[in-house]
Amino acid sequence: MPSTRTAGVTAPVALSPRRRELLDAALHVIADEGLKGLTHRAVDRRAGLAEGSCSAYWRTRSALQAALTEYVAHALLADVDRLAEQMRACGPDEQTGVEAALELFLRWLDQRELLVARLELTMAASRDAGLARLLADHRSRLVTLVEEIMSAAGKEHSEERAEALVASYDGILLAALLKPARSRRGFLTRSLELLGTSLAGEATPAAGA
Template identity: 55%
Template sequence: MVSDTAPSGRRRELLDAAVHVIATEGLRGLTHRAVDRRAGLAEGTCSAYLRSRQALQVGLAEHVGRSLAHDVDVLAARLEEARAGDPERDEPLAVELTTDLLGRWLDRPELTLAKAELAVEASRNPEVAAVLISWRSRLVAVVDQLVSRVAPEAGAARAEVLVAALDGLLLAALQRPPAERHRFLADSMSLVLHGLTQP
């Protein structure tokens, strides 16, 4: 489960550096020494805080998950605030706010790439998987509320599919030239959200 307590001081500095390492060098490049180098700290610093490779991976998954979960909670609050508005605006507003969230993740490619690398590791590492499932369940819950408002008969399974589609869109957008990413994301989001929220 992702802790809501953010790391502070040196540990946060190391985890921020680890995000950049895994995003640029992949999981194979995620070593204590590489994190120390990226953070500009003396060799051995990272291993003093995160003693094993497993501890480093789990700590990084918690760090990434915490950041993403915070963004999802903000999205949920914004959708709740808008709930008292015109029901006819539910779907367009949902598309707008969700696209805005993914756009912000797109502007933080290191975080998105780190999440993708950790997702691959989660397929064979139960501890990392448990952390990622925790934050992802928050996103699925928010999306389920969103879908149930605009398509009450859709069912919870549609929220899972939608979250998987959003993951794919982010990665597809990152493979495009930077100048094209946001337009691709906005156009694709409109198609996907509209299609998956219809009865």
């Protein structure tokens, strides 16, 4: 049985090792079979656990999807939180910010299961009000973080600009996911630089300048 541990995924502190093991297995199931393949039995098989292990924690498929949505959103937000800290530390240095974002995106692309699960769950949310509410809460937090990053970089910023950037990043990540691994860095570098000059706006003048 191949390992189901998804390297680099930051789990909520309160999540038990067994729950994390099952959710990591669920990420692999989605990456291999799509959301339609996500069943308790499939997760148990992928984790190498006895049948009934997954349903002991999440009785219904909806409960499993909701838990997985929280897991994925938490992992991505934790990474963005760390990026925001980096940006605050380096100040209004645009090149440092682009490089930090580039490395984060490349790491996400290496975690294919995490990105594919997010895309699948986002599509499911268009038909599931409960999932939509979960994703809306986390997306609002993500937009706030991106706005903070823009502010730390000395860029003109607003909620509307941040929301447009988040949507653009989603598209860039999807496009990069479909490219050969060897060409992803170049594609991401060019795309982030283009976004930095188009949507992010000009640097905010320093006081008294």
